[in-house]
Amino acid sequence: MVGQVLESHKITFHEDELPPEGLGHNKALHITAQCEDHLFTRILVDGGSSLNICLLVTLRTLGKGLHEIKDGAISVKAFDGSQRSTIGEISLCLQMGPTWFDVEFQVIDVLASYNLLLGRPWIHAAGAVASTLHQAVKI
Numbered sequence: 825m826v827g828q829v830l831e832s833h834k835i836t837f838h839e840d841e842l843p844p845e846g847l848g849h850n851k852a853l854h855i856t857a858q859c860e861d862h863l864f865t866r867i868l869v870d871g872g873s874s875l876n877i878c879l880l881v882t883l884r885t886l887g888k889g890l891h892e893i894k895d896g897a898i899s900v901k902a903f904d905g906s907q908r909s910t911i912g913e914i915s916l917c918l919q920m921g922p923t924w925f926d927v928e929f930q931v932i933d934v935l936a937s938y939n940l941l942l943g944r945p946w947i948h949a950a951g952a953v954a955s956t957l958h959q960a961v962k963i
Contacts, residue, residue, distance in 0.1 A: 837958045853956045854938065858919040860886055864939045869954045869961055873943030875900060878914060878929035882939045888914070893931050900930065908932060916940075923963065925950055 843849055853869040862885060883893075893912040901907055910930040918925045918940075927946050947954060954961045 835953045835962045837955045837960065837962070841958045841960060843959045847957070849959075851956070851959060853954055853959060853961070855920065855942075855961055857940075859916055859940075862886060866938045867940045867942060868938035869942050869947070869952075871944060871947060871954055873941055874945070875941075875943050876927055876929045876946050877941035877943070878916065878931050879936055879939065880911065880931060880933040883914065883931060885939075886916075896930075898930065900932070908934065920961075920963075 843851070845851075854865070855867050855869055856863065856865045857867055858864075864882070890911070893914050896913045897910050899907055899909050910932045913928055913930050915926055915928050918927055925946065927942070929940065946952070950963055952961050952963045
């Protein structure tokens with residue numbers, strides 16, 4: 825009985841959940857979420873990032889102005905080693921499936937291949953387990 829209770833609290837990924845490419849792919853993990861009345865694709869889930877990042881262009885898509893960004897600019901180091909300052913921070917509500925998440929983002933004005941980046945702050949707060957191999961997030 826104890827084994828069954830413990831087993832029910834595990835998150836697992838199975839071989840049948842692999843993408844069609846199987847083990848050979850090298851894709852980043854992107855998910856889709858609703859934010860206000862916009863559906864955003866290409867939301868990067870990055871367990872290597874110590875921040876949640878919102879691009880300034882994404883905020884403009886949402887119709888938000890600079891006056892809605894709270895002070896709190898910090899210096900961040902990009903993957904290429906370059907340093908940049910954020911503009912500040914903003915809280916956005918994201919819907920993923922039936923679940924809503926209030927996420928605190930650092931706003932930065934850069935060009936990127938993603939719309940939002942969810943890093944360890946969101947992963948840990950959500951209790952999420954991300955698998956780049958399976959191209960899935962389980963909560």
